[in-house]
Amino acid sequence: xxxxxxxxxxxxxxxxxxxxxxxxxxxxxxxxxxxxxxxxxxxxxxxxxxxxxxxxxxxxxxxxxxxxxxxxxxxxxxxxxxxxxxxxxxxxxxxxxx
Numbered sequence: 001x002x003x004x005x006x007x008x009x010x011x012x013x014x015x016x017x018x019x020x021x022x023x024x025x026x027x028x029x030x031x032x033x034x035x036x037x038x039x040x041x042x043x044x045x046x047x048x049x050x051x052x053x054x055x056x057x058x059x060x061x062x063x064x065x066x067x068x069x070x071x072x073x074x075x076x077x078x079x080x081x082x083x084x085x086x087x088x089x090x091x092x093x094x095x096x097x098x
Contacts, residue, residue, distance in 0.1 A: 002094055007067060007075065014064050014077070018094065025098055032059040032079050034096055035086035 001029040006017040011091050014031060017025045035041070042053025063080040070087055088096075 001090055003090055028062050028064045029059045032062045037086035
């Protein structure tokens, strides 16, 4: 698992420098739409049935207002629309298309 060594806001983008030298840049709208939270993605039971969740949508104009590391495995972003419940595991974040 690669870990972020630096996270910054550069203009409107979230820039992440990883421990192997790779850099990722994300638009806030993309991060918000990809939130792995139950409010966004829903929850699945053992049979694979999905309950709840708004599903993927667009979030024009949303901004990242803050972030924090969660343990040694994830980042939680706070968005201008009040959303802050998704934990972006490092592996999930690293694999997320920009």
